[in-house]
Amino acid sequence: xxxxxxxxxxxxxxxxxxxxxxxxxxxxxxxxxxxxxxxxxxxxxxxxxxxxxxxxxxxxxxxxxxxxxxxxxxxxxxxxxxxxxxxxxxxxxxxxxxxxxxxxxxxxxxxxxxx
Numbered sequence: 001x002x003x004x005x006x007x008x009x010x011x012x013x014x015x016x017x018x019x020x021x022x023x024x025x026x027x028x029x030x031x032x033x034x035x036x037x038x039x040x041x042x043x044x045x046x047x048x049x050x051x052x053x054x055x056x057x058x059x060x061x062x063x064x065x066x067x068x069x070x071x072x073x074x075x076x077x078x079x080x081x082x083x084x085x086x087x088x089x090x091x092x093x094x095x096x097x098x099x100x101x102x103x104x105x106x107x108x109x110x111x112x113x114x115x
Contacts, residue, residue, distance in 0.1 A: 011063055014056075016111070018060065018064055019064055022095075026078075027104070033094065034092065035092070036091070036092045036093075037090065037092075038091075039057075042091060054086070058084065061082050061084075064079055065077050067111060068099070069099040069108075069110065071102045073098065075110065076099040076102075077099065078095065078100070078103070078109060080096040
């Protein structure tokens with residue numbers, strides 16, 4: 001039996017969508033250094049791609065780690081750390097406080113080069 005996949009996940013596309021979502025969130029809540037999102041929110045953000053919002057989410061978040069903001073200390077990642085709880089269906093993100101402060105001051109996010 002030979003299985004052919006009709007859908008190939010694009011990690012960079014979903015990472016970019018997630019960063020744009022987080023950037024918008026931070027602009028509305030600049031004082032939040034930690035936030036918890038329902039995995040249903042991520043599922044909706046990823047256009048109901050179940051694999052990307054569950055199994056592949058760790059790989060997507062590894063790409064999100066490459067999005068940086070130029071600060072006085074050099075380039076710093078937007079996301080300091082994250083935790084996925086599949087049992088509770090939540091994603092907890094700890095933001096880099098220095099990076100979000102610079103984002104609030106008008107600095108822009110530097111995107112990684114996609115392979």
